[in-house]
Amino acid sequence: MASRTPLPQIPGTNPFDGEYAKRGYALNKMCFSFNSAENRAEFLKDEEAYMRKYGLTEPQAAAIRAKNVLQLLDAGGNAYYLAKFAGIFGLDMQDIGAQQTGMTKDEFKAMLVAAGK
Amino acid sequence: MAKIIGGLGTSHIPAIGGAIHKGLQQDPYWKPFFDGFPPIHEWLKAQKPDVMVIFYNDHGLNFFLDKMPTFAVGAAPQYVNSDEGWGIPSLEPLKGEVDLSWEIINHLVDKEFDITTCQELLVDHACSLPLKLFYPEGNYPVPVVPVCINTVQFPLPKAHRVYAFGRAVGEAVAAWDSSKKVAFIASGGLSHQLEGTRAGFINKDFDLKFMESLLTNPEWATQFSIHELVEKTGTQGIELLAWLAMRAALTVGEGAGVRKVHSNYHIPISNTATGLLALEKVS
Numbered sequence A: 001m002a003s004r005t006p007l008p009q010i011p012g013t014n015p016f017d018g019e020y021a022k023r024g025y026a027l028n029k030m031c032f033s034f035n036s037a038e039n040r041a042e043f044l045k046d047e048e049a050y051m052r053k054y055g056l057t058e059p060q061a062a063a064i065r066a067k068n069v070l071q072l073l074d075a076g077g078n079a080y081y082l083a084k085f086a087g088i089f090g091l092d093m094q095d096i097g098a099q100q101t102g103m104t105k106d107e108f109k110a111m112l113v114a115a116g117k
Numbered sequence B: 001m002a003k004i005i006g007g008l009g010t011s012h013i014p015a016i017g018g019a020i021h022k023g024l025q026q027d028p029y030w031k032p033f034f035d036g037f038p039p040i041h042e043w044l045k046a047q048k049p050d051v052m053v054i055f056y057n058d059h060g061l062n063f064f065l066d067k068m069p070t071f072a073v074g075a076a077p078q079y080v081n082s083d084e085g086w087g088i089p090s091l092e093p094l095k096g097e098v099d100l101s102w103e104i105i106n107h108l109v110d111k112e113f114d115i116t117t118c119q120e121l122l123v124d125h126a127c128s129l130p131l132k133l134f135y136p137e138g139n140y141p142v143p144v145v146p147v148c149i150n151t152v153q154f155p156l157p158k159a160h161r162v163y164a165f166g167r168a169v170g171e172a173v174a175a176w177d178s179s180k181k182v183a184f185i186a187s188g189g190l191s192h193q194l195e196g197t198r199a200g201f202i203n204k205d206f207d208l209k210f211m212e213s214l215l216t217n218p219e220w221a222t223q224f225s226i227h228e229l230v231e232k233t234g235t236q237g238i239e240l241l242a243w244l245a246m247r248a249a250l251t252v253g254e255g256a257g258v259r260k261v262h263s264n265y266h267i268p269i270s271n272t273a274t275g276l277l278a279l280e281k282v283s
Helices: A018-023 A025-033 A037-045 A047-053 A058-066 A069-074 A079-088 A093-101 A105-115 B014-022 B038-047 B098-110 B125-134 B159-175 B204-216 B226-233 B237-249
Strands: B003-010 B051-056 B071-074 B116-118 B144-149 B181-187 B257-269 B272-282
Touching: A018 A025, A025 A058, A025 A079, A037 A047, A037 A079, A047 A058, A058 A069, A069 A079, A069 A093, A079 A093, A093 A105, A105 B257, B003 B038, B003 B125, B003 B159, B003 B237, B003 B257, B014 B125, B038 B125, B038 B257, B038 B272, B051 B098, B051 B125, B051 B159, B051 B237, B071 B098, B098 B144, B098 B159, B125 B144, B125 B181, B144 B159, B144 B237, B159 B181, B159 B237, B181 B237, B204 B226, B204 B237, B204 B257, B204 B272, B226 B237, B237 B272
Parallel strands: B003 B181, B051 B144, B051 B181, B071 B116
Antiparallel strands: B003 B272, B071 B144, B257 B272
């Protein structure tokens, strides 16, 4: 069987491939369910019960409890679905960016502005 | 035969929906973005396209990882925009153009693109916002055919393949037995990355080269692998694939040339380098 040569690592970047898709299925399925307001309310009412319903792994559940985006990614979360989890808590993309890069939100926004100069 | 009149490319950040809803177009943060649009409004008023074919990517509204098509074509009489989970207001449904959908589907499969057809399809902000930006007054005046390209789960289709796909969609439109005028929309990009410790990555040099290439050398970006494009544009910057499909569709029919009607480029809106481009097909 032909094996593929691993692609060079892009710094700070892990494309969401089959490995992540397998690892993160339960987590992403739960996040996909947050398209529904009813499901968002159910989650907020009892987060632990909701996570059990979707069969999250322990690292996934821990990352949800901590609202830690890098942990959620490592647990197989996909950015497009995780965004719906972040939305429940009113976090915008600069909150998320700041958390992942270890910056304050203002520092992160300044970095974006600087990229346009 | 239907007439291809041109193509429009724009970014589609969810926050734009909130800004439109709150009327913030002249707010200092938003003004450099929204000020790009009036010349395109004028062009659309003069050209009056009857149908829009929209190349876009779904953001986890319609498609989940249980079934993830590489290319999907809408074939519905209407497309509903529903709750996307992050609090932006849902917009009214888009009307479909089913005859053209099937013209495209039949031609793509004939050309050996093994697509997914969708007689029901929820469309997210990537479909609805470009139309709101291009037609700010009232409801959507034109029916659409949404064409979804997977940018959510790797492996993604190669740039070269997306270009061939876009060209085949253009061929189908050009062969459509109709007197209607058709424009293409590319929704997505340009450089941005939401996740990982490289979140906030933007690449102005590459974006500007890419936009220029669409005028002068449309196949330029097909030299890069998906991995290289992610490195250069970010994990969501890869949405530029939609722009490549749109440009390829314009190479079909009489006269492969285009003229630039207008362009705009502004950093940042949310975490994104925003691009805007209108190309008119010229013979």
